[in-house]
Amino acid sequence: MIKKTALLLILFGISTCLVAQDATYKEQYRPQFHFSPAINWMNDPNGMVYYDGEYHLFYQYNPFGDKWGHMSWGHAVSTDLVHWEHLPVALYEENNVMIFSGSAVVDHQNTTGFGTIDNPPMVAIYTGHHTDQKRQDQRLAYSLDKGRTWKKYEGNPVLDEQMADFRDPKVIWHEESEQWIMVLAIPLEFKVAFYGSDDLKNWNKLSEFGPSGAVGGIWECPLLFEVPVDGTDETKWVLQVDLNPGGPAGGSGSQYFVGDFDGITFVQDPTSAGRTLWADHGPDFYAVHSFENVTTDDGNHIWMAWMNNWDYAQDIPTSPWRSSMTIPREVGLKQYADGIYLTQQPIKELRKLRSAHRVFSPFTISKNDRWKPDEWRQSLSFEMIIELDVNEATETGLTFKNSSGEEIQITYLSATKELQFDRSDSGETDFNEKFSKRHSVSVIPENGSLKLHLFIDASSIEIFANEGRISITERVFPEAKPFDLSIFSKGGESMVTRLEVWNLASIW
Ligand code: FRU
Numbered sequence: 001m002i003k004k005t006a007l008l009l010i011l012f013g014i015s016t017c018l019v020a021q022d023a024t025y026k027e028q029y030r031p032q033f034h035f036s037p038a039i040n041w042m043n044d045p046n047g048m049v050y051y052d053g054e055y056h057l058f059y060q061y062n063p064f065g066d067k068w069g070h071m072s073w074g075h076a077v078s079t080d081l082v083h084w085e086h087l088p089v090a091l092y093e094e095n096n097v098m099i100f101s102g103s104a105v106v107d108h109q110n111t112t113g114f115g116t117i118d119n120p121p122m123v124a125i126y127t128g129h130h131t132d133q134k135r136q137d138q139r140l141a142y143s144l145d146k147g148r149t150w151k152k153y154e155g156n157p158v159l160d161e162q163m164a165d166f167r168d169p170k171v172i173w174h175e176e177s178e179q180w181i182m183v184l185a186i187p188l189e190f191k192v193a194f195y196g197s198d199d200l201k202n203w204n205k206l207s208e209f210g211p212s213g214a215v216g217g218i219w220e221c222p223l224l225f226e227v228p229v230d231g232t233d234e235t236k237w238v239l240q241v242d243l244n245p246g247g248p249a250g251g252s253g254s255q256y257f258v259g260d261f262d263g264i265t266f267v268q269d270p271t272s273a274g275r276t277l278w279a280d281h282g283p284d285f286y287a288v289h290s291f292e293n294v295t296t297d298d299g300n301h302i303w304m305a306w307m308n309n310w311d312y313a314q315d316i317p318t319s320p321w322r323s324s325m326t327i328p329r330e331v332g333l334k335q336y337a338d339g340i341y342l343t344q345q346p347i348k349e350l351r352k353l354r355s356a357h358r359v360f361s362p363f364t365i366s367k368n369d370r371w372k373p374d375e376w377r378q379s380l381s382f383e384m385i386i387e388l389d390v391n392e393a394t395e396t397g398l399t400f401k402n403s404s405g406e407e408i409q410i411t412y413l414s415a416t417k418e419l420q421f422d423r424s425d426s427g428e429t430d431f432n433e434k435f436s437k438r439h440s441v442s443v444i445p446e447n448g449s450l451k452l453h454l455f456i457d458a459s460s461i462e463i464f465a466n467e468g469r470i471s472i473t474e475r476v477f478p479e480a481k482p483f484d485l486s487i488f489s490k491g492g493e494s495m496v497t498r499l500e501v502w503n504l505a506s507i508w
Contacts, residue, residue, distance in 0.1 A: 025508035028480055029318045029459040032381045032506040033353055035084050036324035041066050044287035044306050045325055047104030047124050050294045055081055056147050063089055066322045067314045071098040081328050081349050083507045090150050091141055101168040102126030105292050111199045114142040122147050127167035134164035159203045168221040177263030187218035207265040213255050214276040216246025221287040228299045231335035237261040242287055244310050249283035249439040251311030258340050271339045281441035282473040283309045300332035307460055312432035317477055343468040354502040362497045365489040377482035383502045384454040390445055392492025402481040412450055419443040427478030443470055
């Protein structure tokens with residue numbers, strides 16, 4: 001007999017799915033080329049994995065409201081990483097256990113015995129968050145039908161250290177030691193722990209890492225992956241750990257460590273030790289998650305973050321949904337003169353959304369002047385590449401302004417070599433006093449040229465500076481009116497050597 005609650009959940013799942021398909025996706029602030037749920041609350045991306053022609057994205061989801069609660073795993077699939085199809089909720093909260101963040105793998109060798117070699121199980125490894133006691137443990141669920149239906153493992157939990165805060169398992173297959181590796185957060189101790197397993201069901205503790213880097217807030221949602229270091233012939237391991245609060249722009253943030261992992265211990269490179277490396281310098285990049293079994297031709301990984309900040313996430317003025325993900329980004333490492341750093345680039349697949357294209361010939365902006373293109377009014381769904389020779393200018397930058405006077409300002413300050421993002425007049429800002437207004441990050445122009453690649457989508461801006469060496473992710477809430485662009489130069493002239501804009505088509 002199906003229990004009444006289960007029946008309600010099934011009916012709710014069906015109705016959520018119908019709403020999803022019926023939604024117009026034209027609401028104010030609705031991203032047009034970023035993933036967002038049709039309705040209700042979303043936080044961290046979870047369980048990103050590729051299986052038989054489909055990319056799976058799971059995410060922290062409240063099926064019952066637009067604030068955090070009743071955490072379950074929402075689900076969507078894509079065949080191109082650009083267009084997403086909503087599927088019913090994959091894992092529901094049940095028996096006082098919420099489904100917190102975690103990862104998913106395809107168990108090709110059927111090490112769990114949940115499937116067969118011919119039909120390998122997709123296995124989700126998530127944190128069970130108990131609502132009736134202070135306890136978090138690690139659990140499994142599996143699917144034998146391409147993620148369409150899920151069964152929670154009857155032997156759950158598979159890892160219980162009797163701890164109140166012990167969460168967000170990211171599991172990878174470690175080729176060299178031929179075992180599953182789990183990295184997860186011990187948030188209040190600013191540590192991550194590593195465990196090993198042959199079958200995903202029995203786990204041995206291998207080591208711990210931390211405290212290190214930024215410890216101004218709790219540690220959550222670690223990631224571990226190996227990538228080639230561009231400019232060398234070696235590979236390195238990236239250990240990414242989220243921090244909340246204490247991020248570079250206030251509130252939530254994402255830091256990373258570069259080093260080596262031998263199947264037991266993560267050893268940080270001496271050159272990257274002793275300082276904090278941020279994956280993104282804006283306020284709206286958190287809980288980033290990478291595809292478990294996807295690499296690009298260059299051996300890089302692909303990740304997406306929750307484009308929000310716990311400081312104000314539950315108050316952002318969107319309805320009937322709350323939160324979206326960043327665009328999928330290719331993430332790698334590169335050797336620079338002063339060390340190895342993370343680089344991020346928009347995935348190439350996004351180029352298929354490019355439509356109307358405008359290319360401007362190089363031009364100079366005189367001292368204290370402001371350049372405006374003819375007939376350029378842009379609704380907020382576009383991609384832009386700008387390269388600028390700063391020359392003698394003390395300040396140079398871009399202003400996007402609409403007819404209500406709302407503006408977004410991106411300024412390069414020569415004296416301090418900083419790129420500053422100003423959203424103080426960008427529209428709705430007073431929904432939460434912690435919605436910080438201005439952020440800056442050190443950016444050194446390469447050979448005098450500042451290169452910015454921007455993705456602007458209704459209520460978000462992602463900036464990739466200097467070929468992805470720096471990324472800045474910001475939410476803004478302006479009226480849905482076309483924006484005018486102007487480019488200014490103060491204290492001296494500067495030169496725009498490249499300016500290209502593409503309208504981007506909606507993915508919905
Ligand atoms: C990070 C986080 C995770 C947790 C999840 C709960 O944003 O706090 O640590 O698993 O959200 O929704």
